[in-house]
Amino acid sequence: MRDLYAFVGRDLIGVFHEASDGAVFEYADSSLRTPLSLSIPRGQPSSAAAGINYLDNLLPDRTEVRQRWARERDLPSADVFSLATAYGEDVAGVVSLSADPERGRREETPLIEATDDDIAARIATLRQDDTSWIDPRVRPRMSLAGAQGKFSLVRIGDRWFWPTYDHPSTHILKPPSPKHDLLEKLEALALDLARAVGIEAAIARTDSWLDQPCFVIERFDRNPAGQRIPAEDVNQALGSPVDAKYSVTAPQVARLMALYGNERRFVRQLAFNVALGNSDAHAKNYSLLLAGERAVLAPLYDAVPTILYPQYSSRYAMTVGRARYPGELSESAWRAFAARSGLDGDVVWDDALRITTAVADRLVDHFAAADLDEHRQRILAKHARILRRGLA
Secondary structure, eight states: OOEEEEEETTTTEEEEETTTEEEEEEOOOOHHHHHBBBTTTTTTTHHHHHHHHHHHHBBSSHHHHHHHHHTTTTTSSSOOOHHHHHHHOOOOSSOEEESSSTTGSSSSOOOOOOOHHHHHHHHHHHHOOOTOSTTTTTTOOOOBSSSOOOOOEEEEOOOOOOOEEEEEEEEEEEBTTBTTHHHHHHHHHHHHHHHTTTOOOOOEEEETTTTTTEEEOOTTTOOOTTBBBBBHHHHHHTTGGGHHHHHHHHHHHHHHHHHHTTTHHHHHHHHHHHHHOOOOOOOOOOOOOTTTTTEEOOOOSSSSGGGOTTTTOOOOOSSSSSSGGGOOHHHHHHHHHHHHHHHHHHHHHHHHHHHHHHHHHHHHHGGGGOOOOHHHHHHHHHHHHHHHHHOO
């Protein structure tokens, strides 16, 4: 069986031991006081399920992307342990992964600059083939979760570089999707709207390189100096595999957040997502920042008004009480959610009412900046009316 070593900077913090039923994570004797994951507490080896599920959630969601990654590294299979070993040096959160127990002591890998031509070519390639996440010219060892094609870069001053073990990525870039027109504009505007209604959200924008447009978002799991910080998504915190992300319920998340005094932050993010018409706000689209025994809900990210894409159901990834669709949202739905979550119904309704009202009032005018056609403008206007009806 294989071992995979986890480092924080130059310090070895533990080892994943491959097992027949997963991977057991065992902490090393280090000065680290923050757990790797809430599902892997310090002081004892993890379960095999928690270890392999933690790694699973660091990888792309789509099977075809994982299989391509395996082919591009000549791996015998696209199993989670092999992929995490090959691509784990720059992942979400604070750790770097390597099969080399001495990796933390190796000399720095020289930085390779990503020129405007390089970035434009990467964007163009992904627009044509959204399984082509990796640029073979630089052989990066990075992994990003999610389904949409993307890549990551390091911003140093006004220059861009490909990430390395020693220089983690600071930004994630998502090219326009051929299946989802205007997605890059809508996602950036959605995060702007979140901040406008009082919710902390990741900083994002649309940019272009040599006329190749792209969505660019600053990583919330990096500090202002560009260093990695402890973070994980809710799926990891619960010890769930990637394919369970739609099975996690809002009360489950609320109860987890309440353990760390973050329940109101979650309610506000949940209220924003459902008010936005985002039916894809699953467990991997909420994250935690970890510090010692504390955990804080991370800034909002990956928020899109999916109601503007009729190929997708408007059913919420996480229901609110019994409300599964925008037209079913009401005070009683929020109070039912509060009861199931063990939260104060008056406080939950007050937060949900404030966020929903603010979104409904701004929705149409705010997304006008995306140059929506008349049909989509009517969808947003109708959605705003539905939200207001639910508030009455």
